[in-house]
Amino acid sequence: MSAQPGPSPNARQYALTALRERISAGLWEPGEKVNEQELAATLGVSRNTLREAFAALSGDGIITRVPNRGVFISSPGIADVRDIYGARAALEPAALQWGRDLDVGLLSQIVTATEEARGRGDRHAVADANQRFHREIVAGLGSPALDETMARLLARMRLVFVRVLAAEPDFHAPYVDENRQVVGLLQARERAEAAGLLRVMIMRTGDRLADLLR
Missing domain, CATH: 1.20.120.530 (GntR ligand-binding domain-like)
Known part of the structure; x- marks a missing residue:
């Protein structure tokens, strides 16, 4: 069986840009948990696409992924x-x-x-x-x-x-x-x-x- 294709680059970039814009607009507080299912539906992207965008934001220090707890907005120091x-x-x-x-x-x-x-x-x-x-x-x-x-x-x-x-x-x-x-x-x-x-x-x-x- 062939592997399922991953999210398209355009979808990943769209999700990444949308997330950065929401954070820049102050729509989330530092330390706030992000509802992945709700956000994926709002943006019209798959959970896999959203997770790839989260991975990029994690590398930027903008979000933090906590195992078994979810994704949280970072609290910069x-x-x-x-x-x-x-x-x-x-x-x-x-x-x-x-x-x-x-x-x-x-x-x-x-x-x-x-x-x-x-x-x-x-x-x-x-x-x-x-x-x-x-x-x-x-x-x-x-x-x-x-x-x-x-x-x-x-x-x-x-x-x-x-x-x-x-x-x-x-x-x-x-x-x-x-x-x-x-x-x-x-x-x-x-x-x-x-x-x-x-x-x-x-x-x-x-x-x-x-x-x-x-």
Whole structure:
């Protein structure tokens, strides 16, 4: 008897992307158990496909598989913050300095939307727009591989922020003005200066998050 074919690459990628988007949107809490059967039905994929996506997320440190208990959303700590922000401090400034597809107009629009959200006190919209700002910076490199890397980092970041925002609900608010400064430098064609400012911002944010998680 021939072996049954495994899930198609397209199905695996669809499930993986959908899971990362759900985590980035804050739909699960750190430590929360994932209902595999319900999730497979919601996504319209098989349990085998879902398990392959879980295996990839486990490798990224986003979920944890516990034998005989199931799949749980990871609860990141200080080491995770250092890893995430070290990677971002290398990737995002490079995108600002050398990204050939960098859309400064779009970045400015995102900052404007963030400013408006902050003005009306919509903390969730501020956090979402801030993530989009950083995702679009990396998109300026025009590399699907680096876009996927950033998607993994953003999913892990969201889990960090779920823990932090309970203690500091306005955590993102001060960074709106700094994002505007970055855009201003880009509009002035000072890409190296914008990259330097962003790197300082990212490293400082990582230090602040690590302190909050102690």
